Amino acid sequence: MSAPAWPVRLIFRRTARELKAEFDDGSSGAVDFVRLRENSPSAIVQGHGSGPKPVQPPVPTDIMVERAEPVGRYAVRIIFSDGHSSGLYTWGLLKRLTADA
Numbered sequence: 001m002s003a004p005a006w007p008v009r010l011i012f013r014r015t016a017r018e019l020k021a022e023f024d025d026g027s028s029g030a031v032d033f034v035r036l037r038e039n040s041p042s043a044i045v046q047g048h049g050s051g052p053k054p055v056q057p058p059v060p061t062d063i064m065v066e067r068a069e070p071v072g073r074y075a076v077r078i079i080f081s082d083g084h085s086s087g088l089y090t091w092g093l094l095k096r097l098t099a100d101a
Helices: 031-036 091-100
Strands: 008-013 017-024 028-032 064-073 075-080 088-090
Touching: 008 075, 008 091, 017 031, 017 091, 028 031, 031 075, 064 088, 088 091
Parallel strands: none
Antiparallel strands: 008 017, 017 028, 064 075, 075 088
16 A cells, blocks of 8 residues: 655645645645535534534635644644634545545
């Protein structure tokens, strides 16, 4: 099994309302802020345990990223303009979200 790709650059593009990520394996991609917020790994969004995900209100189309904080060497905490800030976006999750966009 190969090692996971590490981000070499995360660019929060406010005008485009997207996160562009570049990884050490040469890949890159982008994900819009709405999709990023909808896919928050927090228990509030994903639910607790193996049950169904809780119903979420729609994410505003004008959602912004206020700031991002590194968490160790494995993740980033993203603080959104709607106040949501729980959930840690691991490098693997960011790679999947930016690749699937």
